[in-house]
Amino acid sequence: MLEEFENYRVAHHQEAKDWKSKTGGKVLGTLCCNVPEEIIHAAGMLPVRLLGEHEPTTEADLHLPTNLCPYCKSWFDQVLKGKYDYLDGMVIPNVCNIIKASYGFSKYLFKLSYVHFVDIPQSISPEGVEFFAKNIMDFKKSIEDFSGKPISDKALRHSIDVYNENRTLLDKMYTLRKKYPSVLSGSEAQSVVISSMLMPKEEHNRLLSRLIKDMEKSDKALEKRVSLFVSASILDDTDFFKLIEECGGNVVTDDMPMGSRYFYGLVDSKDEPLHALAERYLTKIACPRKMLPADRLAFSVSRMEGANINGTIIHSMRACDPHLYEYPLLRQEMEKQGLPVLFFRGEETATEREQQKSDIEAFIEMLQDQME
Amino acid sequence: MVQSTSAKKSLQTTLEVPVLRRKYYAQTLDDSQKGKKVAWCSNNIPSEILDAMDVTGVFLENYATVIASKRLGSGFCAAGEKVGFSQDVCGYARMLMGYVLAKNDAPEAPYGGLAKPDFLLVSANSCDSRLGWFSAMSSVLNTPLYVYDSPSQPDGASNSLVVAEHIETELRNLISFLEKQTGNKFNPDKVRRRMDISRQTSEIMYEISQLRKAVPSPMGSADMFTAVWPSMYLSGTKECEDFYKRLRAEMEERIARKIGIVPEERFRIMWSGIPFWYDMQLINYVENFGGVVALESFYRVRERRIPSQHDDPIKDMALTAVRQHGYPSGISGSIEDLLEAVEEYKINGVILSYNPSCRMLLISQTELQKALEDRGIPTLGLECDMADERTYSEGQVKTRMDAFVERLLAKNS
Amino acid sequence: MLTAGIDVGSSTSKAVILQDNKILSYSIIPTSAESADSAQRAFDKALDKTQFISPDDIHWIIATGYGRVVVTFAKETVTELSCHVKGANWLFPSVRTVLDMGGQDCKAIKCDGQGRLLNFTMNDKCAAGTGRFFELIAKVMDLPLSDIGELSLETDDEVRMSSTCAVFGKSEVASLMRQGRNKSDILGGVHTAVSDRIVTLLRRVGITPDLAITGGIARNIGIVKRVEKRVGCRALIPEEPQIIGALGAALFARDRASRN
């Protein structure tokens, strides 16, 4: 069951190519969880999230300076090397300085027939929602021009339903594993979430419903491992969570763009679709670029409810501005909650895991020692 | 102890700026004592509105450059890093967080420190870091924060009418926020008066920009990095306008009499990015070889301000904001812009600062450098933080500068 | 006409004595903490080797390298970047790109047919991929510096280095040793990591053949082979790669002297 998600995640380049040849549809690359994917879905295209690959970059270094977000450099490198040649276009949201700038770079350096920029307001307010709704309308128009077909209201409402179903299911999976961590490990859950960003949603919903049924039936044995909360900027594969598991811990819930931030909060299906999308994508995604620290911290605490957490690991990608400013505050807040904190500044290299391992081991040993 | 780090200036008018600046900071402290509300602001918060609301604005990025130029940056940065602000984050932000959090272990703050803020105002239009920085600061100080959202979008990605509308709304919200905080009523006439002066000043700034094309250079970056200060922080005042009138006059005189920065101008350099505030004499360094840093990527005024179109000054302000935010517009726009400047200002070589803590500017530098080299324009990349002098190695930087000059001279010979 | 070039680098000081178009003698000595003194000693040693030339016979002296400003007996200074291409291009007139790795920096330099500096890039603010890095590694592995390049090629199971810091790289190597990893495998990893950085530098400046490698690193066959493979062209290696900077300085001195 789980292998189906995992296999898809690992072979995502090939899977996307297969989807294309099977359906004749277009594949659009997206970044971060702020792109209203329903628009792409409603136009019959497949949105796929760009992932880093933890290999040394070579081509990107000729165009970008050294001290930049390694995740961005990695997908950039892959595009330049042709690994993303199957993309018909990209949709780039305004989520940080680097991704915003990558819009210009994508138009300048990549051979893509379609690149669209979705601006996102920096303050969560009714005015922000109004502005964002207008941007989404522009986005919809632009997709319609690209595909040559209008997106009907019905199609959009249907896509919203499909996405809401996926969100509901993922949320259910999280609730179950928070309560009974032994039924699904952190890395397994992450594999499911990441594959949702790559797979056609209907297919993902089908597999996920089955997984949840299995989870409900499975043996809810008491978890003996140290339970951790992870707050991260970008963790685009499951290696880090696996490392934690190797060291005797388990991630039972998280706050990260490639985790719970992807599916948290539904789109109001009764509302006018564009406004409803704006409302959900602006106000429900707890991204530090637009949400103030107090609200972010409240969100993190709410994510931990119902889980018996022993400690927190904060993982920020190197040079990731939104998260690095927040880290000292988040650390303080977690410690106030009685949760010890371990912090990493990630490099997105395959080899850094070795160094991280010794810290994670120490952290888990420390938590076990406290629990005794 | 602290040796002078400021650049050697060539123009008399520029020398007025340190006096103006000192006066301004003394004024903010005085205002605060008298009970005027103090706002700590990021750049891009319109001072015309602050003035109309009788609010004293203190601009933190500017204060950061003051700290850095006194070589106190590393001390305050260390205080910020101590609570966990990574060396990756903006040098200005780390310093000011350090200033806020430091107890007795930080250096003495310049100008007797800053007036205590009643609230914070941030505009993060072109730089997300500001939002992270100000919201962290607002948490630490437990002070209200208003986020003025004024989007800037790359390369025609935007619907400028929609953006202007949004900015207008945001400006009105800013005003209501200030009304609530201060209890003062907004006075549109006051804003209009200041905007008129601002507009006239920017006309003069535009002319100054044009005058800088003259050979030999009538004013280099050593002066401009200082001379730009009034336009950023005294915008819309008579004092500011008069300053630039005097500056323009001095430049015109220098042009008429063919007085350059160096006796015999051999080559002209452009500085791309933020300078290294703790060693501004680096800008003068090329003068030893008959060169002059004649232009910087930042403060070239590309066009006149659009004339007043509405009775409502806020509408005008929003429209101006959309126009201004158009620069630089994505990578291809930046390249065009740079090449155009090189041409117009007869630039022989470009120094690009690779500022590791300012990703917003950093990200384009490699591609800009490549584009310049592809067109045969010599470049030099220097990787140093703008504020944190710990990233600076004088010997290394000077060797690279020397080699760059050798290259330029070999090319011209 | 007799001219001299003095190159005061961070780890070695070099002197070259040139008679018109011929190298008369040269010297290489370690740079001590007192580098003015090192410059003098390098110069003296080169003079001694000629057996008949006294300092007064030298028409023009140019100093280069990291410590160039402390060479009080030099008439003027030129940066090592200009000197390296000058020297390399004189030795191999076909050279258009020079890779030089010194103690604390690594540079990729481009020149024209006359050996004039056209463009250059240098390593970022990090010492990984410098000569110093290799010294540290050789020391921790208890191997002569001259052996590590050769050894690095005798591996088919390279380790992957994770540290980007020269000093930490050293301790990473120490811990790999303690884990009992084969020395060649470790060295293979180290050399590959450094070669990757070098190739990026070269590609940033643009590689125009022919390529010459100068500085101590040119003696490291492990780096030379890997760089050649990655950039796809053969590298020209001077017989005495460490004196190219000093040679270039002496050539500049000759040019200046004949002009005056």
Add this chain to the structure above:
Amino acid sequence: MLVCGIDVGSRNVSTTILLDGAILSNCVITSSEEGATIARKVVIEALAKTEFKFTDIECTVATGCGRNSVPFANRQSTEVVCQAKGAFHLFPDARIVINLGAESSRVMRLNSEGKVVAFTKNDKCAAGSGLFLETMSQLLAIPLESMGELSLKADGCEEVSSICAVFAESEVISHIHKGVPKQYILVGIHKAVTTKIMELLGLVGVNKDIILTGGVAKNQAIVHELEQKIGANVFVAPEPQIVGALGAALIAQETIQDRGMPSVKRL
């Protein structure tokens, strides 16, 4: 009951043998040999001074970055826990333990029972580690052991501001060129290192009752600078290099007491 703790660090391997809870013997060896070989060697050397032999040891716990390479260890424990345990044993009032090793610096905060509640470690750059001091010692041609003392005698300071350890070298060289007295530079070096340590302390929270362990703790200038910056006394463990091994030995003893039998695997 005879138990053994071994700390296989990046530079030194140290051991502590406890006999019925009291320290019987210690030994520290500097070597780059393989962990397995050197671990046995250090224990045998420590035992040579006593009447016991290798096989008398009932339980061995290994710590340090090479802890997994000790084949005869009954279990492993991380440096964080062992350093804290060792320090708490020596100073029952300890609340902050600063461990300054060759390649990494750690700061641990303990609760009143001696359990670690928070810890942090230096980042991926070498400034602020023992390696940095070592590099500087070579550069200035001043033995590592006398750096602290010389620095304390200085009546001036020359800042060393570079963040990168290797580039700090060139900064130091240029100070030397300018004729700055070496002891002034030493003061600057020590200030630079302690500034880094203070950053770590800032994250964990500075308390009183601070214990210093690890080889660098022998450097009096570091201790002095730290006391100046913290504004409180800092206590140095009597033999700072064996604190980790002592902690490991204490865990070995607890293991036997708790379970009656040494357990083979951790977790």
